[in-house]
Amino acid sequence: MSNPCLACGACCAHFRVSFYWGECRSGGGCVPDEQVVQVAPSMVAMRGTESRPSRCVALLGEVGGGVRCSLYEQRSSTCREFEASWINGEHNPACDAARAAYGLPPLTPPQTPDLSPPQVA
Ligand code: SF4
Ligand code: SF4
Numbered sequence: 001m002s003n004p005c006l007a008c009g010a011c012c013a014h015f016r017v018s019f020y021w022g023e024c025r026s027g028g029g030c031v032p033d034e035q036v037v038q039v040a041p042s043m044v045a046m047r048g049t050e051s052r053p054s055r056c057v058a059l060l061g062e063v064g065g066g067v068r069c070s071l072y073e074q075r076s077s078t079c080r081e082f083e084a085s086w087i088n089g090e091h092n093p094a095c096d097a098a099r100a101a102y103g104l105p106p107l108t109p110p111q112t113p114d115l116s117p118p119q120v121a
Contacts, residue, residue: 004084004107009067010098011082013055017046019076030074046076063102086110 021044023029024036035057036044048057058075061067069075085095085107096106 009059009063010102010104012059013063014098014101017049017056017078018043019078023076031076032074064104
């Protein structure tokens with residue numbers, strides 16, 4: 001399966017993308033501090049996702065078109081752990097919900113090849 005996220009980006013423009021502040025550079029992590037806002041005493045969110053309408057500042061491109069994360073190598077665990085449905089064999093209802101918010105259909109599991117023997121007349 002090719003990466004469906006490259007033609008989507010809906011989750012980056014639908015949910016509040018929050019995580020422990022320690023994932024920021026000032027806390028010893030890799031997420032740039034200027035790209036986050038504090039949302040709770042020990043929690044931050046990607047800038048742009050702290051309120052509605054939500055869109056992460058790191059998301060480049062158009063949702064449902066070609067998109068790219070400008071912070072891909074420095075993204076938080078929240079982003080790393082959020083997987084597209086079926087990409088690793090598991091359904092992710094949150095992926096479906098984000099896509100639906102942009103009128104995109106849910107991803108479907110890969111088709112199992114039909115290995116039954118051909119019928120002989
Ligand atoms: S909503 Fe699903 S398919 Fe779209 S970018 Fe997020 S994980 Fe990928
Ligand atoms: S940091 Fe990248 S992967 Fe995470 S929400 Fe923003 S654009 Fe999406």
